[in-house]
Amino acid sequence: DIVMTQSPDSLTVSLGERATINCKSSQSVLNSSNNRNYLAWYQQRPGQPPKLLIYWASTREFGVPDRFSGSGSGTDFSLTISSLQAEDAAVYYCQQYYNTPHTFGQGTKVEI
Amino acid sequence: EVQLLESGGGLVQPGGSLRLSCAASGFTFSDYAMNWARQAPGKGLEWVSVISGGGGSTYYADSVKGRFTISRDDSKNTLYLQMNSLRAGDTAIYYCAKAGCTSSTCYTNRWGQGTLVTVSS
Numbered sequence: 001d002i003v004m005t006q007s008p009d010s011l012t013v014s015l016g017e018r019a020t021i022n023c024k025s026s027q028s029v030l031n032s033s034n035n036r037n038y039l040a041w042y043q044q045r046p047g048q049p050p051k052l053l054i055y056w057a058s059t060r061e062f063g064v065p066d067r068f069s070g071s072g073s074g075t076d077f078s079l080t081i082s083s084l085q086a087e088d089a090a091v092y093y094c095q096q097y098y099n100t101p102h103t104f105g106q107g108t109k110v111e112i
Numbered sequence: 113e114v115q116l117l118e119s120g121g122g123l124v125q126p127g128g129s130l131r132l133s134c135a136a137s138g139f140t141f142s143d144y145a146m147n148w149a150r151q152a153p154g155k156g157l158e159w160v161s162v163i164s165g166g167g168g169s170t171y172y173a174d175s176v177k178g179r180f181t182i183s184r185d186d187s188k189n190t191l192y193l194q195m196n197s198l199r200a201g202d203t204a205i206y207y208c209a210k211a212g213c214t215s216s217t218c219y220t221n222r223w224g225q226g227t228l229v230t231v232s233s
Contacts, residue, residue: 001174040219042157049207049223050157061221093157097219100171102147102159 002026002096006105013110019081021108023094028074031098038098041070041079044107045090053092054079086112114138114222116208121227128198128231134191134208134224142166142186145211147220148193150204150229160206161193165214175201198231205229 003026013019029038037057042050052061054070057077067082081088089112094105120132134146148160161172161182170182181194191208205228209220 038217038219044157049225050209051223052219052221055212055219055221091156095157095159095219097217100162100216101173102162104157104159107156 001101002029002099002103004094004096004103004105006092006094006108008108009106010109010111013081013084013112015086015112016083019084019088019110021079021092021094021110023072023077023079023105025075025077025096029096029098030074037073037077038096039070039072039077040095040097041068042093042095043088043090044093045087050093081110084110084112088112114210116210116222116224118206118208118224118227121206121229123230123232124198125233126199126231129194129196130198130229132193132195132206132208132227132229134193136189136191136208136210139210141184141189143214145214145216145218146182146184146191147209147211148180148182148191149207149209149220149223150202151207151226152201152204155204158204162211162216163191164216165211169216171216195229198229200231203229203231 039057041054044050058070091107205226208224210222211218212221
């Protein structure tokens with residue numbers, strides 16, 4: 001199984017500041033045949049289901065604010081929130097869908 | 113608008129069975145892979161199973177393999193999860209989630225609100 005490890009486990013960021021969450025996979029999730037990284041990012045607010053933010057490592061889902069961006073390739077990825085808003089307080093998860101099981105990272109809690 | 117409505121959760125004794133359902137609307141159900149994921153109280157997300165669009169391929173997490181069965185009825189726009197030999201460790205909110213592709217190798221772009229399964233004597 002591919003193990004996904006996020007860092008840090010939690011971070012506190014001031015309003016308007018930048019937040020960066022890292023995600024490392026135990027093996028590459030890059031498909032060389034189509035040059036796509038099979039990596040997604042989700043946001044989960046308290047009491048809510050997860051919401052897709054980013055897929056293919058860097059493609060923003062429709063309707064997601066452009067302050068959210070994803071980067072990285074192979075085994076190392078990042079989610080950046082460029083200017084933190086109050087509604088961004090949540091837990092963020094990365095997930096690989098390159099192989100089954102489609103494993104999640106342990107989550108990173110972002111607090112304001 | 114995509115809607116996913118899970119049902120069938122509840123309290124069950126260890127060793128018991130439950131069948132979860134997920135009624136889908138707002139998209140062409142048969143065109144998309146569908147997933148189940150779960151979240152134990154206060155814990156992170158765990159992927160459980162996926163079925164491809166058309167139902168030709170199914171995959172499971174090791175923790176549920178041999179005990180859970182995913183299926184779909186495209187005529188009813190409904191996804192199912194048959195759960196047998198339930199254990200305390202299966203206690204969680206179970207989410208139905210739509211994939212963004214027909215293939216099972218895809219991200220999930222819509223999630224239901226979830227249904228709570230509690231396994232306890």
